Amino acid sequence: xxxxxxxxxxxxxxxxxxxxxxLDNFNxxxxxxxxxxxxxxxxxxxxxxxxxxxxxxxxxxxxxxASLIFNWKAEVEKFAPSIKVKTxxxxxxxxxxxxxxxxxxxxxxxxxxxxxxxxxxxYRFNYIFLDESQNxxxxxxxxxxxxxxxxxxNKIVLTGTPIENNTFDLYGQLSFACPGLFGTKQHFADTxxxxxxxxxxxxxxxELQKKIKPFILRRTKE
Numbered sequence: 001x002x003x004x005x006x007x008x009x010x011x012x013x014x015x016x017x018x019x020x021x022x023l024d025n026f027n028x029x030x031x032x033x034x035x036x037x038x039x040x041x042x043x044x045x046x047x048x049x050x051x052x053x054x055x056x057x058x059x060x061x062x063x064x065x066a067s068l069i070f071n072w073k074a075e076v077e078k079f080a081p082s083i084k085v086k087t088x089x090x091x092x093x094x095x096x097x098x099x100x101x102x103x104x105x106x107x108x109x110x111x112x113x114x115x116x117x118x119x120x121x122x123y124r125f126n127y128i129f130l131d132e133s134q135n136x137x138x139x140x141x142x143x144x145x146x147x148x149x150x151x152x153x154n155k156i157v158l159t160g161t162p163i164e165n166n167t168f169d170l171y172g173q174l175s176f177a178c179p180g181l182f183g184t185k186q187h188f189a190d191t192x193x194x195x196x197x198x199x200x201x202x203x204x205x206x207e208l209q210k211k212i213k214p215f216i217l218r219r220t221k222e
Contacts, residue, residue: 002049004082007042012219016043019217020156021050029155029177031133033218036160041072044129044158045080048104057126059100061150064131066109072131076105088112088120097123110135110143117146125152133157136176137169139185144172162216168193170212178215 001009001017009017016032020043023030034040044062051058064072069089076083086103088094089112100106100123113120128150130136136144136157155177163169171188174181182188192208195201 004049005046005080007079013039013043017046020047027154030215031157031162031177033159033162033216035220040158041075042079049080055126058104059125060105060127061125062105062107062129063110063113066111072107095119113146114142117149121149128152128155130157133159133173134161134164137172139172147176166197
């Protein structure tokens, strides 16, 4: 656990940090899907601090619903005050990436991303973290198309509800975090989501479970 973290991680949070580092060693993206309230943010902050030892370029983009911007800033202040945050939100926001190298977190909202994709897509981040990533579960949506235009060394999605309505919800989130894992939308629908959701095909469900197991970490409150 990085010394710069102002907190004692619970055992499962340490496991989460280890898992993020395990994925990082292989350049795999993933989905941290712990239940709400189990500290996904603190695990990510610990991970960003640990990246200082591993990479020279540690500017990470964090995309959140607008209602969580204040929350993220408060958590950084509390648990990792040494992390410099650049917030891109509101009317007086910058429209250039010139100073991004001076910050470890660039924090923005999904709505702002839609407006500012033109300049944000030109910058290569270390990591992109999408909080409440069910926001991109529809691959036809503008949000999904926008985040796919961003550049980074690696990607992690965070959500307490990886599947809200049906199995296809996984496609948008994991095709962003782990490009190529599922093939095309049609392939995923034909092979997995239709057989599982409509025909309760257990064999296909087990096969999908096996395929995603290394890339999803989910812990419930229980």
